[in-house]
Amino acid sequence: MSTTLQSLFVFGSSHREAPLAIRERFALGPEETLQLQAQLFELPDIKECLVVSTCNRIEIYGLAQNASNIETSVRENLCALRGVERELLDAHSFWHSNLEALQHVLEVCGGLESQIVGETEILGQMKQAYARAQAANCIGSVLNRVFEKSFQAAKAARNQTGITAGQVSIGNVAVELASRIFGQISTSRVLLLGSGEVAEKTAKALKSKGVADISVSSRNFENAHQLAHNFEGAAIEFSDFQQQLAHFDIVVSSTAATEPVLTRTSLERARKKRPDQPCFLIDLGMPRDIEPSVEDLDEVYLYNLDDLSKIANENLEQRKTKIEAARVILKRHAWNLWLQLRRRELQPKRVEAALQSPKSNAVANQA
Amino acid sequence: MLGLSDTLAFSLAAICYSVGFLLASLRLRFKQSDGAWISYAGLIAGFSLQTLALNLRGAAIQACPLGNLFEITQFIVWSLILIFFIIGPIFRLRWLSYFTIALAAMLTLLVSLVPGTDTAYQSSVFGGNPWIELHATLAMFSYAVFAILALTSLMFLLQQRSLKKKHHSRLSQYLPSIQQLDTMARRLLLTGFCVLTAALAFGAVFWIQNLQLVPIFKLLVTCLIWVGYGSIIVLRWQHKIVTRRHAMACLILFCGALASLWPVQSARSSTELQPAAVNAPTSDRD
Numbered sequence: 001m002s003t004t005l006q007s008l009f010v011f012g013s014s015h016r017e018a019p020l021a022i023r024e025r026f027a028l029g030p031e032e033t034l035q036l037q038a039q040l041f042e043l044p045d046i047k048e049c050l051v052v053s054t055c056n057r058i059e060i061y062g063l064a065q066n067a068s069n070i071e072t073s074v075r076e077n078l079c080a081l082r083g084v085e086r087e088l089l090d091a092h093s094f095w096h097s098n099l100e101a102l103q104h105v106l107e108v109c110g111g112l113e114s115q116i117v118g119e120t121e122i123l124g125q126m127k128q129a130y131a132r133a134q135a136a137n138c139i140g141s142v143l144n145r146v147f148e149k150s151f152q153a154a155k156a157a158r159n160q161t162g163i164t165a166g167q168v169s170i171g172n173v174a175v176e177l178a179s180r181i182f183g184q185i186s187t188s189r190v191l192l193l194g195s196g197e198v199a200e201k202t203a204k205a206l207k208s209k210g211v212a213d214i215s216v217s218s219r220n221f222e223n224a225h226q227l228a229h230n231f232e233g234a235a236i237e238f239s240d241f242q243q244q245l246a247h248f249d250i251v252v253s254s255t256a257a258t259e260p261v262l263t264r265t266s267l268e269r270a271r272k273k274r275p276d277q278p279c280f281l282i283d284l285g286m287p288r289d290i291e292p293s294v295e296d297l298d299e300v301y302l303y304n305l306d307d308l309s310k311i312a313n314e315n316l317e318q319r320k321t322k323i324e325a326a327r328v329i330l331k332r333h334a335w336n337l338w339l340q341l342r343r344r345e346l347q348p349k350r351v352e353a354a355l356q357s358p359k360s361n362a363v364a365n366q367a
Numbered sequence: 368m369l370g371l372s373d374t375l376a377f378s379l380a381a382i383c384y385s386v387g388f389l390l391a392s393l394r395l396r397f398k399q400s401d402g403a404w405i406s407y408a409g410l411i412a413g414f415s416l417q418t419l420a421l422n423l424r425g426a427a428i429q430a431c432p433l434g435n436l437f438e439i440t441q442f443i444v445w446s447l448i449l450i451f452f453i454i455g456p457i458f459r460l461r462w463l464s465y466f467t468i469a470l471a472a473m474l475t476l477l478v479s480l481v482p483g484t485d486t487a488y489q490s491s492v493f494g495g496n497p498w499i500e501l502h503a504t505l506a507m508f509s510y511a512v513f514a515i516l517a518l519t520s521l522m523f524l525l526q527q528r529s530l531k532k533k534h535h536s537r538l539s540q541y542l543p544s545i546q547q548l549d550t551m552a553r554r555l556l557l558t559g560f561c562v563l564t565a566a567l568a569f570g571a572v573f574w575i576q577n578l579q580l581v582p583i584f585k586l587l588v589t590c591l592i593w594v595g596y597g598s599i600i601v602l603r604w605q606h607k608i609v610t611r612r613h614a615m616a617c618l619i620l621f622c623g624a625l626a627s628l629w630p631v632q633s634a635r636s637s638t639e640l641q642p643a644a645v646n647a648p649t650s651d652r653d
Contacts, residue, residue, distance in 0.1 A: 176540075180530060183544035276609035278545060299610050301530050311535045 007047070007066070008142065008341075010101040011074050011093065012059030015115045018092035020306045024287035025084050026092075028053040029256060032081060033129075034136065036060070039077050041138045045070045048143045050133040054125045055198070055286035055305055056115045061105065063142045071095055103334040105146060109154035110330050111163065115309035116170065117316060117323060118163040121197075123154055146337065153333035157326040166319050168312040170198060171205025174282050174303075177311075178206065178250055181278050181301060186210035188249040191241065192231075193261060195223045196254030198284045203252055207231060215248070217241040219255070245270035252282045253289040262290040264297070271297060282308070373427070374485075376420030377441060381475035383413035388472040391465050395537060406464035413471060414448045421445060433503045436632045437485035440478040444471050446511030454515070458551055460543045466518040499573040505566035506589070510624065512559035513596070516552055517621035520614035523548040527611055549610055552617060553603065560596045567593055588627045595620045 013026050028036060028051070037051040040060065048063040060078070064070040075093070079086050096104050104113070109126050111118045130147045133139045139147075158164060178185045190211055192203050195218045203214055214233040218224035221235060228235040236244060245251070245266060255261055262281070271279070276299070283290040283304040295302040316323070371379075387409015394402030421441065424432040432438040451467045478484045522542055529539035542548075567589065574581045599616050602608040608616055 177530070180526065180539070180542070180544055181546065183547040275606045276549070276603075278610070295531075298612075303533070307533050310533070314535060 007064040007097075008062075008101050008146070009064060009070070009074075009095065009097045010059060010061050010104050011071065011095050012052075012057055013089070013093040014057035014059070014113065015306065015309070016113070017094055020288065020304055021292075022088065022092050023056070023058075026058050026078065026082055026089065027055075027286045028058055028082070029258075034132065036077060036081055037133060037136060037138055039081070040074060041136075043070065043073055043077075045073070048139045050129060050139055050143055050147070052126060052129040054122065055284070056309075057108075057113075059108070061101070061143060061146075063140070099334065099338050102146065102338055103331060105150050106153050106330040106334045106337075107327065109150040110157045110326055111154070112323060112327055112330065115305065116168070116312045118158075118319070118326075119169075120158070120164060123151065127151065142341065145341070149333065149337045149340075153330055153337075156333070157329040160329060161322045161326040163319065163322045163326045165322070166315060168315060169201070169205065170284070170305075170308045170312060171202045173308045173311045174202045174252070175205050175209050177301070177303060178280055179209075181280050182249060184210075185250075186212060189213040189247060190215070190250045190252065191236070191245070191248040192216045192227065193241065193251060193253035193289060194218055194255030194257075194285070195220070195227050196256075196284060199252045199254030199282075200227065202282060202284065203231060206250065206252075211250075219257075242266045242270075246273035248279075249277070250280045250282070251290075252284065254284040255289050257285065257289060258287060260289055260291045261285075262294070264291050264293045267294045267297060267300065271300070275299070284308075371419065371423070373420045373423035376416045376423060377437075377475070378479060380413040380416035380420060381472070381479050383409050383416060384468055384472035384475055387413065388465075388468045391468065395465075395541075403461070403464050406468045409468050410448055410451070410464060410471070413468075413475075414445065414452070417441060417445045417448075417475075431500055431504055433507060434488040435484065435486050436629060437478045439507065439628060439632065440474050440484070442507045443510045443514065444474050446508050447471065447514045450508075450511050450515055458547070460519070460522075460547065460551065462522065462538075462541050462543065463515075463518065466522060467515070470514060470518060496573055498569050502566050502570035502573060505562055505569065509559050509563035509566055512555055512562060513617075513621045513624060516555040516559055517618050519548050519552045519555065520617040520621075523552060523614040524611065524618070527614075545610070549613070552614060556596065556600060556603075556617065560593075560600055563593055563596065582631075585631045588631050592620070592624045592627070595623075 013023065015023065018026070033051050033053045037049055040046055040051070040062065041049045045065045046062050047065060050061045052059045052061070058078075060074055062070070062074070075086065075089055078084075079089055107113045109123055111120060111122055114122050126147070130139070133143070175185070178188065182188050185206065186209070188206075188211055190203060190206055190213065192199055192214060195216070207214060212232075214228070214231040215236050216224040216228040216231070216233060217236040217238050217240070218227070219238045221237060224238075225235040242262075245262075251262070253262060267279075278299045278301065281290055281294065281300065281302045283302065286305065288304060290302060290304075292302070292304075294300055387406055391402045391405045391409070394405060421432055424438065428434065431442075433442055448467065448471060451463065455463055455467075523545055526539055526542040526545050526548065528534075529536060529542075530545070570581075570589075574586070599608060599613065599620070603613055
């Protein structure tokens with residue numbers, strides 16, 4: 001029988017392995033995330049399991065009885081769920097185990113693996129994924145410990161190094177780009193498509209620079225109305241926004257749609273009404289909300305998550321020392337955690353308990 | 368005046384523009400700053416020397432110095448900088464000073480270094496007719512407006528390309544917004560076209576009275592340029608040429624207008640009467 005620590009693994013695909021066009025094919029919605037988590041947990045070799053899906057990464061953390069056998073099953077489950085070819089996933093994914101897996105989860109929580117290095121949003125997303133996995137009873141003592149310690153280590157690394165200082169947010173980048181297009185953005189009209197958190201933050205950044213006219217359109221009109229109220233703007237029916245597109249200078253899109261909500265045809269129609277006015281499109285959706293081909297239209301400036309993150313990371317060189325310091329701290333924490341888990345491994349009762357929970361508990365509960 | 372000859376003053380002006388441009392470029396490269404004050408300093412020094420040189424040359428020929436390619440280019444550059452000093456503070460376009468000094472350095476160095484541009488000519492090239500002198504001055508002034516228009520168009524294309532290609536270069540961060548540049552280009556185009564129209568109207572008064580003195584080639588080129596800029600205005604108004612195409616059209620037309628100066632000047636020189644009667648200015652002519 002393999003030991004507990006030999007079986008800790010993380011499999012995933014992030015902005016480092018896959019460009020946006022590939023990443024969006026692997027992306028999971030909230031329900032799909034839970035479905036995959038449940039499916040993997042059902043596998044006999046998997047003892048604990050947690051799935052994270054954000055706009056920049058899909059990652060599966062697990063504790064397996066036999067790691068060498070489980071990799072294929074994990075990959076195939078994801079391929080089957082998303083309908084992607086195995087070769088594509090293999091070419092754009094990674095697999096870490098044991099200490100490497102520990103270091104990885106710590107660096108993800110610390111924001112070092114984020115597209116905008118040092119951002120803190122990922123910590124919240126990891127906590128949410130952890131809470132969901134706990135609620136689904138898919139994690140036990142090992143992943144519990146791993147994640148609790150990871151959250152602590154991430155906070156410690158951030159406090160000790162200040163890696164978040166000097167970090168440029170997506171919202172700030174969007175404001176700067178809007179200024180390069182429109183000059184004074186206070187008179188620009190903004191349309192928010194969807195009510196995603198990043199889009200809301202971007203709209204807040206625009207508002208802080210004087211944008212007065214922000215409208216919101218979302219499939220859920222109540223949400224749109226609420227968000228529009230926050231920005232002192234108007235809510236637009238989702239079915240109507242295409243007709244009103246010509247009135248807006250900036251469109252920030254962040255919907256959960258699986259197909260583009262803004263097509264080239266609809267934008268071409270809107271452009272005819274204002275051919276000499278530029279249009280700034282910010283696509284924060286995953287999968288993307290705006291057809292990439294709209295970029296070819298004159299006076300249309302389309303930026304997606306990858307584009308904005310690349311600009312936001314331009315001051316990385318200046319922050320390199322802090323980032324390296326944070327990495328050292330996280331490695332030390334990972335090593336300590338590894339030793340703790342090893343010590344637990346040497347205590348037969350705990351190993352047995354670790355290997356039994358939570359699946360055996362769930363079975364016992366059912367019985 | 369100050370013991371300077373007009374040629375030396377023209378040369379010093381060219382050096383001021385070139386050094387200013389070079390230092391501003393180095394500052395951009397290494398200090399990550401637009402170094403606008405360097406461009407301004409270079410422009411002020413060069414403009415002062417150029418004003419002095421044009422005065423000296425004008426005093427020597429007792430007329431506005433627009434008799435050869437060298438003088439025409441110097442006058443265009445001088446007008447360009449004068450217009451920059453007027454509109455620069457109004458529009459507050461970042462980096463316009465850098466692009467202006469770049470063009471000034473390029474043009475003044477070119478006419479200073481290329482032989483055969485500062486040729487001797489008949490001192491009474493305008494025949495003492497104030498209408499034709501006004502025509503020439505206004506025409507050069509319109510060229511200066513079109514030069515600024517070409518610079519803003521170039522800045523527009525650079526900024527737009529940078530935004531489209533998602534390049535986040537230092538230069539693009541300092542450039543004005545594309546909407547600002549587009550608005551300014553529209554206004555400059557109208558201004559330049561009005562000035563050129565006025566120049567042609569005054570020139571027509573002289574042309575009607577002295578048909579044989581105006582070379583057909585010059586007339587044709589001038590009318591083509593006028594029609595060219597006029598067409599851009601009409602097409603822009605009809606939304607057929609907007610933003611990028613508008614900028615490209617303005618840039619190409621100005622390059623064409625600038626390139627036509629040489630053949631137009633040659634055609635005019637060959638048409639001028641009494642080639643022996645030369646009132647040589649203080650410069651050494653070829």
